[in-house]
Amino acid sequence: MSRPPALTEQQKIRLKILKAQLFDSCRKKDRDGAISILNDLRGLLLNTNHHTKYYEMLLVYCELLINTDNSDQAIKILNKVSTKTSSKTRINQESFILKSIAHLHLHEYEDFNKCIKIVFDSTAIKDTKRREEFIKFIGKRLEEECLIISLKSEQYHKIDTDKILSELETVFRKNLSDVDILAGIGKSLPPKTIDFISNINNLARMQLVGAEKLMLPPPPQENEERKLGERLLNSISRRTWLTLCEKNSKCKYIIDTLGNPGTAISTIAYNIFSTAPILGAQTIACLTAVILKQGIDKYCKSYKPQLLMQVRYSKSTQ
Template sequence: MFEAAMEAGELSFAKDGFSGIRKSANEGTRVYLEASALLSICYLRETNFESAKPLISEVLSDETSITSVQGRRDFRRRVIERFNEEGALATLKMVGTDKLEGHKLEEDAGRVVATQNEDEIFENFGSSVPQRTIQFLYEIDSYSHKQLPGSEQKLLPSPEEKTQKKEVGRTLFSAVRRVLWKSLCDKESDIYKVWFNEGMGAVLNKKYIGGAVAAALAGLGIGIHALGVAATALIIKLGIEVYCESFAPEDIMSSRRVRKNSKKS
């Protein structure tokens, strides 16, 4: 319930809920750990890093909730990625005044797809954001790394690597997936039904992908045309089936991904 409230933008209610769970659950349990991680995300969505810091530290230094060493490392990797995504995306809210139009995004994306490879598109994605986003991403990633044992820090990309343009693009694309995925990949969505029954050509003819990206970014309060073009181009480049499989949102406590039905042959 509280995670749904968080996703609906009801952050005060969600924060109260996660704080309540932390008070009632025993420390060292997965329930407590998950509530702490989600509460820190609420603060990151408000770009309130100072309030998020002690929670991030608590989450990443936990040694008891997940007993497996590899499981704990995997969790920390996932949750740091999530912290990075949430913080970077939060800095873009109410940024830009471009009017995002689906057909225009898709037209421009078509030219990008024809002339650039995937890495170049990710780099353009990262180049379309303000310096504030890159700085906040660096602060979050750097702080998170410092909470880990040295042996685990070496297994992850450095904050300097994570703030290269291409990596910033990857982080933001992963962040937007939580909003976009349902529109494109839910088997009950109009886009999915057209793709499943008529193929990718029909989806492109109807400019559905550009429309979905425009709606998602507008819903987040982001008005940056170049960012919308890059996101649209990446989805077209990947194809819906690859996108839906590769970018399905992960559960914060496990590597489980939301699954969809595969396209019939």
């Protein structure tokens, strides 16, 4: 199949605007607005035979749907993408990765197994080195998703801002390093969370064959507190980054311009809490402390989540 002609400069500008609008709608959880923008993207990209670009935008949207607890809606769209694309392509493989994650969030483990098997059986990545890096990336991503899923399965509680502030004062008074803070976060995780990560890792490993089973790293153990803390921060960041960091974000404007530590702390803490309401005040305080110690700009640069499609263009998936 021949490549479609390049988009004109005007079309490129239009695409850039629509992509920004799509992210904005997703950040606001405005599903109707996002669907309207996707319709515009479809008109722009499908009419110019840029089907792959359109499917990529659908996958971006689906990833954001999963991150905002709309996995069932994501699966419906992903089913369409996977049926319209060749099983030999990365876009098809990526659609099944997201489907496996969505099914995991819905606790549909049989469907998770089917999808992750298709991911690993895909021949879209043939180079052995890149395939190993890809498998490691999948393992890390599954660990991050398992943390959120496990923590969300608990009973919700109300945010206690006063307690978070008190815990945060304790963290800063002890002058802990980021490594120590992350280790403390990992240590606070319940044993059942570690078990859940291990179980899903085993399910994924069962879908690999031969030497590739060894390519999937073992899950973090209970004594690897720093790694667990880092995984949780990555997972939280995947869900809060747009709200805290995107240039048009109201939260970032508040943090950047008011110069009020209390307001900044409350803004960050609330966004962490809304992502995983089961987290205790101490854990939320520790996560907030890591962000504050780095500064919002450095944090936003360091923890900007990598969308699934970006992996194919990276020299390394790690």
